Amino acid sequence: MLLFYLKGLFRDRSRSLMPVIVVAIGVTLVVLMQCWITGVLGDMIVFNARFATGHVKVMSRAYNDNISQKPNDLAMIGTDELMESLKQEYPDMEWVERIQFGGLVDSPDVNGETKAQGPGGGMAVDLLSENSNEVERLNLESSLVRGNLPKTPFEVILSEQFAEKLEVVPGDNITLISSTMYGAMSITNFMVSGTIKFGAAMLDRGGMIADISGIRQALDMQDATGEILGYLPSGEYDDFEAAFIASTFNEKYSDTQDEFSPVMLSLREQNTMTMYLDMIDYFKSIIIGIFLVAMSIVLWNSGLLGGLRRYGEMGLRIAIGEEKNHIYRSLITESVFIGIAGSLVGTLFGLLLASLLTKGIDITSMAQNSTMMMQSVMKAKITTDAYYIGFIPGLIATVLGTALAGIGIYKRKTAQLFKELQA
Amino acid sequence: MHNKMKNGTIITIQNLIKRFPIGGGEFTALNGINLSFEKGEFSGIVGPSGSGKTTMLNIMGSLDTPTEGETEVLGTTSSEMTPRSAAFLRKKHIGFIFQTYNLMPVYTVFENVEFPLLLLKMPSSERRKAVLEALEWVGLTDKIKSRPPQLSGGESQRVAIARAMVKKPDLVLADEPTANLDAKNSHHILQTMEKLNKDLKTTFIFATHDDKVIKYLNRIISLEDGKVVSDESIKK
Ligand SMILES: Nc1ncnc2c1ncn2[C@@H]1O[C@H](COP(=O)(O)OP(=O)(O)O)[C@@H](O)[C@H]1O
Ligand SMILES: [Mg+2]
Numbered sequence: 001m002l003l004f005y006l007k008g009l010f011r012d013r014s015r016s017l018m019p020v021i022v023v024a025i026g027v028t029l030v031v032l033m034q035c036w037i038t039g040v041l042g043d044m045i046v047f048n049a050r051f052a053t054g055h056v057k058v059m060s061r062a063y064n065d066n067i068s069q070k071p072n073d074l075a076m077i078g079t080d081e082l083m084e085s086l087k088q089e090y091p092d093m094e095w096v097e098r099i100q101f102g103g104l105v106d107s108p109d110v111n112g113e114t115k116a117q118g119p120g121g122g123m124a125v126d127l128l129s130e131n132s133n134e135v136e137r138l139n140l141e142s143s144l145v146r147g148n149l150p151k152t153p154f155e156v157i158l159s160e161q162f163a164e165k166l167e168v169v170p171g172d173n174i175t176l177i178s179s180t181m182y183g184a185m186s187i188t189n190f191m192v193s194g195t196i197k198f199g200a201a202m203l204d205r206g207g208m209i210a211d212i213s214g215i216r217q218a219l220d221m222q223d224a225t226g227e228i229l230g231y232l233p234s235g236e237y238d239d240f241e242a243a244f245i246a247s248t249f250n251e252k253y254s255d256t257q258d259e260f261s262p263v264m265l266s267l268r269e270q271n272t273m274t275m276y277l278d279m280i281d282y283f284k285s286i287i288i289g290i291f292l293v294a295m296s297i298v299l300w301n302s303g304l305l306g307g308l309r310r311y312g313e314m315g316l317r318i319a320i321g322e323e324k325n326h327i328y329r330s331l332i333t334e335s336v337f338i339g340i341a342g343s344l345v346g347t348l349f350g351l352l353l354a355s356l357l358t359k360g361i362d363i364t365s366m367a368q369n370s371t372m373m374m375q376s377v378m379k380a381k382i383t384t385d386a387y388y389i390g391f392i393p394g395l396i397a398t399v400l401g402t403a404l405a406g407i408g409i410y411k412r413k414t415a416q417l418f419k420e421l422q423a
Numbered sequence: 424m425h426n427k428m429k430n431g432t433i434i435t436i437q438n439l440i441k442r443f444p445i446g447g448g449e450f451t452a453l454n455g456i457n458l459s460f461e462k463g464e465f466s467g468i469v470g471p472s473g474s475g476k477t478t479m480l481n482i483m484g485s486l487d488t489p490t491e492g493e494t495e496v497l498g499t500t501s502s503e504m505t506p507r508s509a510a511f512l513r514k515k516h517i518g519f520i521f522q523t524y525n526l527m528p529v530y531t532v533f534e535n536v537e538f539p540l541l542l543l544k545m546p547s548s549e550r551r552k553a554v555l556e557a558l559e560w561v562g563l564t565d566k567i568k569s570r571p572p573q574l575s576g577g578e579s580q581r582v583a584i585a586r587a588m589v590k591k592p593d594l595v596l597a598d599e600p601t602a603n604l605d606a607k608n609s610h611h612i613l614q615t616m617e618k619l620n621k622d623l624k625t626t627f628i629f630a631t632h633d634d635k636v637i638k639y640l641n642r643i644i645s646l647e648d649g650k651v652v653s654d655e656s657i658k659k
Contacts, residue, residue, distance in 0.1 A: 322542055
């Protein structure tokens with residue numbers, strides 16, 4: 001019997017091909033968007049982990065409370081010791097120190113008079129130690145526009161845009177006017193070793209990167225650091241693992257009564273990252289929801305049209321002695337097959353398109369004024385979700401659309417349905 | 424079951440009234456019908472368009488129910504009929520033939536005839552035999568793989584007869600079966616049905632106003648405005 005229905009379904013193109021195409025198109029878009037969002041937000045997370053949050057981050061409690069001000073007066077002291085114990089307790093993880101700093105940057109002319117100046121914000125990282133991976137982690141080498149990476153503690157890299165604003169070229173000097181950890185004024189000269197493109201509009205406006213040892217001297221932060229970032233051995237963020245590490249660390253080292261005691265936060269727990277992570281899930285459900293509703297409506301309507309065309313067949317089947325609920329069930333069964341076929345085709349196409357987009361599209365020009373920390377290249381990413389996610393709206397929509405369309409047939413009086421046979 | 428039913432009576436209709444709601448009021452399509460049919464009849468309900476023929480056939484075929492009065496068809500009375508028992512009755516015991524053939528266009532001739540047997544869950548080897556036999560009755564064994572759109576009107580109606588007959592029903596209800604056919608094809612299908620009526624003792628009841636059909640009938644029930652105005656048997 002089932003075979004008989006499927007034969008009919010397959011032969012009647014308007015009943016099979018059309019809905020399959022509708023479902024396939026919808027599912028393709030769902031899969032593609034899923035891969036796209038996972039890719040873009042996933043990249044955002046990777047980017048943030050590298051630049052700002054680590055997979056976990058250790059700060060003083062007070063520093064964390066005022067994180068938006070990058071308050072180096074609240075930095076952790078005695079960090080050599082803390083780094084040692086972190087390395088001992090989590091030997092597989094990688095731990096790095098970072099200092100966020102800011103101030104007025106001044107570029108002098110030949111006479112030492114101010115030529116140009118502007119506010120700058122930077123990040124001090126370990127560029128000079130032999131075993132440091134920071135250069136690769138931050139992708140500094142390949143982001144260089146002009147010049148070189150710093151070779152001594154008192155060299156900095158400026159964003160290309162900032163260098164243009166300050167009218168400096170690699171080899172020129174700049175002066176960083178800031179305050180030390182203890183509140184005194186700090187005026188330090190640095191040589192611009194090169195310029196860089198961050199690929200994030202916010203950083204490209206006034207960003208710089210310096211070696212941490214130079215900044216320590218400039219800001220009087222010997223044996224102190226603002227942030228210690230930890231990276232998981234796999235290199236990939238794992239929310240569960242990070243949260244576990246953070247909670248065990250905090251249990252041991254963190255004292256809620258002491259605002260200078262260290263506290264460790266996982267990537268998710270840090271400022272906006274919760275939002276990004278949740279956004280992935282959120283967008284997924286929205287996309288699925290939208291397509292579910294849209295496809296259901298389309299299929300409902302095409303089901304109604306198809307149903308109108310099939311009143312003759314329904315009436316006949318009733319006359320021959322098939323029960324109405326049997327007919328209704330056969331319609332639903334047909335729709336399940338259509339849903340599966342459409343979802344399969346759509347998923348295949350979606351994955352195909354997504355795999356073409358894994359290379360990415362450069363949106364730098366579009367993100368010029370954005371203040372979001374975004375990579376300028378947006379790529380799709382195919383995760384296991386992508387293989388099944390399209391089936392959710394694909395299947396539900398066909399069954400729902402058919403169920404709704406079928407109610408019309410079901411509700412009709414037998415005699416009435418039969419009347420259409422004689423029309 | 425009615426005990427007063429004669430042996431061999433397959434349909435009794437008592438004081439049947441059928442009204443349809445129209446607009447605010449009602450329209451009486453059948454108005455006090457009393458009839459009975461014996462097994463093996465080749466009868467026709469004859470009357471002008473709108474006289475209530477189709478309505479009668481639908482009620483006899485358990486596709487519709489009386490407003491008042493009672494019918495008993497093959498042992499099932501209208502008052503105790505459920506949608507399920509009605510479906511069962513049609514599935515097992517009643518075949519329909521329509522003016523417009525109503526073949527399913529996506530299925531082959533073979534499959535169209537096979538469908539009623541699938542509903543009866545007949546095993547496939549038996550099914551095949553029965554379908555071929557039915558197509559033989561109507562002379563269409565060379566068309567089993569054709570699809571309805573490729574058939575002429577006469578051939579289509581013969582497929583419909585095979586579909587109605589394939590389960591060897593007790594009763595075949597044929598509503599204006601010749602209305603879309605020319606004289607030659609009309610005679611052909613009427614001869615086919617007449618032969619099946621003789622060979623298999625299947626009861627045929629027609630609704631018609633076609634003189635060609637009337638010539639074949641051995642009982643003519645004339646209907647006018649929902650009332651039986653004459654009922655005559657013809658000795659042949
Ligand atoms: N479902 C219905 N609703 C309203 N009126 C109907 C319905 N079915 C039939 N009728 C009316 O009942 C009368 C008899 O119809 P029908 O049995 O189809 O006549 P016939 O088959 O003899 O031409 C007609 O006037 C028709 O309009
Ligand atoms: Mg009629």
